[in-house]
Amino acid sequence: MSIKLTWHGHAAFELNINGSCILVDPFLSGNPTASASPDTIAADYILVTHGHGDHIGDTVAIAQRTNGLVISNFEVCNWLQAQGVSRVHPQHIGGGFQHPFGYLKLTIAHHGSSLPDGTCGGNPCGLLLTAEGKKIYLAGDTGLFYSMRLIGEEGIDLAALPIGDNFTMGPDDALRAVKLIAPQVVIPIHYDTFDAIQQDPQAWAKRVQAETLAKPLVLQPGESYSL
Numbered sequence: 001m002s003i004k005l006t007w008h009g010h011a012a013f014e015l016n017i018n019g020s021c022i023l024v025d026p027f028l029s030g031n032p033t034a035s036a037s038p039d040t041i042a043a044d045y046i047l048v049t050h051g052h053g054d055h056i057g058d059t060v061a062i063a064q065r066t067n068g069l070v071i072s073n074f075e076v077c078n079w080l081q082a083q084g085v086s087r088v089h090p091q092h093i094g095g096g097f098q099h100p101f102g103y104l105k106l107t108i109a110h111h112g113s114s115l116p117d118g119t120c121g122g123n124p125c126g127l128l129l130t131a132e133g134k135k136i137y138l139a140g141d142t143g144l145f146y147s148m149r150l151i152g153e154e155g156i157d158l159a160a161l162p163i164g165d166n167f168t169m170g171p172d173d174a175l176r177a178v179k180l181i182a183p184q185v186v187i188p189i190h191y192d193t194f195d196a197i198q199q200d201p202q203a204w205a206k207r208v209q210a211e212t213l214a215k216p217l218v219l220q221p222g223e224s225y226s227l
């Protein structure tokens, strides 16, 4: 049994775990790098790290079409219910829950979380998922923080970290994050989508390879990796 992870550009992922399809931050329409359509993509679950438009993305439309369960923080879940999303599971930072696909814990992330209409979306989160004997850390939008070391203590098989700079960690801090987390594999995300976050992921990958034990993995939108 394995986990198949597909990057759909920016911070959007699709995880296929034991027959379930789990979307993360499905920003597809309006995303020039998106590799899937919100009109056809499958979703048994949708995980949302925070309220910003480039993360909540097409969550409302996909949830209404698929009837997938949306998991996010309490404030974002309340807002989604007000938009007509009926199936939500609110969690919050530090709290984990055993879902059918795995144990999902929300972590801190240093960022904002206002929703597209200006509603306060609570505090932004990262996602720490334990499934199929693997541990995956999707950092969400965040600056560098030293407690990433605590997350790393759990033994991270795969981490996805923003490298775009401007709104999140840039390449230098993301490299420091890799050193704190010490994941087996690290995927750079949240770059090139907008003018302000243009980066060279291959150059970053070379630095990761030279300075850490982690294996950098630069995916193209639509590309998958199994672990």
Ligand code: NI
Pocket (backbone or CB within 6 Å): 050, 052, 055, 111, 112, 141, 167
């Ligand atoms: Ni954001």
Ligand code: MN
Pocket (backbone or CB within 6 Å): 052, 054, 055, 141, 167, 190
């Ligand atoms: Mn973002």
